[in-house]
Amino acid sequence: MQALVVRRPRGVSVDAWEEAEPQGSDIALKVAACGVCGTDRHIADGTYPATYPNVLGHEFAGTVAAVGPTADKFVAGDSVAIDPNIACHECTPCRRGDVHLCERLEAIGVTRPGAMAPHIVVPQAQAYKVPAGVSLRDAAFAEPLSCVIHGVERVVTPLGASAVILGAGSIGLLMLQVLRSVGASSVTISEPSSARRSLAEELGANEVYTPEMMEHASHTAAYDVVVDCTGAPAALQSAVRLARRGADILLFGVAPAKTSVPIEPYELYRKELRLAASNINPFTMEKAVVMLAERTVEVDKIVSDRVELADLPKLLLGKPAPDEVKIALEFA
Numbered sequence: 001m002q003a004l005v006v007r008r009p010r011g012v013s014v015d016a017w018e019e020a021e022p023q024g025s026d027i028a029l030k031v032a033a034c035g036v037c038g039t040d041r042h043i044a045d046g047t048y049p050a051t052y053p054n055v056l057g058h059e060f061a062g063t064v065a066a067v068g069p070t071a072d073k074f075v076a077g078d079s080v081a082i083d084p085n086i087a088c089h090e091c092t093p094c095r096r097g098d099v100h101l102c103e104r105l106e107a108i109g110v111t112r113p114g115a116m117a118p119h120i121v122v123p124q125a126q127a128y129k130v131p132a133g134v135s136l137r138d139a140a141f142a143e144p145l146s147c148v149i150h151g152v153e154r155v156v157t158p159l160g161a162s163a164v165i166l167g168a169g170s171i172g173l174l175m176l177q178v179l180r181s182v183g184a185s186s187v188t189i190s191e192p193s194s195a196r197r198s199l200a201e202e203l204g205a206n207e208v209y210t211p212e213m214m215e216h217a218s219h220t221a222a223y224d225v226v227v228d229c230t231g232a233p234a235a236l237q238s239a240v241r242l243a244r245r246g247a248d249i250l251l252f253g254v255a256p257a258k259t260s261v262p263i264e265p266y267e268l269y270r271k272e273l274r275l276a277a278s279n280i281n282p283f284t285m286e287k288a289v290v291m292l293a294e295r296t297v298e299v300d301k302i303v304s305d306r307v308e309l310a311d312l313p314k315l316l317l318g319k320p321a322p323d324e325v326k327i328a329l330e331f332a
């Protein structure tokens with residue numbers, strides 16, 4: 001089959017890749033949709049630890065085409081969304097329940113072949129049945145949504161909180177909707193792109209500003225929850241300034257490794273801030289599928305482009321367009 005193959009950093013092409021057969025309790029899927037994520041871009045250019053050569057794609061959904069000899073949870077024709085993160089269940093973090101912090105974590109589309117290909121084989125334990133009424137196109141959002149749900153679970157006081165989200169890319173826009181759904185009293189968005197700002201308003205943001213406007217004194221110490229969805233190192237400095245006394249700061253965006261930024265520890269003490277980071281999606285896939293089924297979050301509007309395999313090499317190696325939100329690879 002033809003797949004989006006990364007042979008080495010920046011060596012990205014649509015190329016032949018052997019189609020696997022389901023062994024044991026594996027299931028084989030016909031891929032319907034796969035989101036393009038910042039992580040894919042980082043693997044494509046070699047700035048995220050990954051296995052080469054590999055097929056990219058970890059945010060996906062599809063239809064079960066065949067099942068392995070001992071697979072007993074699905075039958076051909078089932079619609080499924082996939083959790084790409086595979087824990088060992090044997091290391092110390094796993095045995096403490098922190099499967100997302102597994103010391104031997106494998107990930108589909110990172111350390112093993114992903115879904116930027118028409119077919120993929122995955123362990124049945126990674127699959128979640130998608131109810132009728134949820135399109136596979138929407139179901140491909142289950143993985144990023146599950147990560148956002150985990151992030152929100154790290155926030156101690158979302159109920160009744162005035163929240164601010166830095167960055168309204170696809171993650172910021174999911175974060176906005178999940179925070180509203182768990183009872184944040186208001187959600188403010190800081191985002192340079194006007195297209196993304198209007199999308200945020202459409203999806204329920206109470207106020208939207210440019211990052212420059214957020215510098216205004218009226219925003220200082222005004223928020224109970226500050227979520228960074230940019231991964232810009234300097235966002236932590238803004239977060240400390242924007243946080244009200246007793247606030248939660250959630251670092252969701254992934255900052256580049258080995259960058260640092262000065263912050264004033266006294267401010268953390270004075271305001272008694274809680275600083276939480278969030279890493280992938282322990283036990284939240286099922287909740288994500290339910291939220292998609294209940295239409296608690298709207299994902300269709302977040303897709304700014306639907307592309308095919310041939311469009312991906314150029315797209316992955318280029319810089320994201322300023323108004324780009326989510327790009328979805330779709331198979332007919």
Ligand SMILES: [Zn+2]
Nearest residue numbers: 037038039059
């Ligand atoms: Zn992703």
Ligand SMILES: [Zn+2]
Nearest residue numbers: 088091094102
């Ligand atoms: Zn483990």
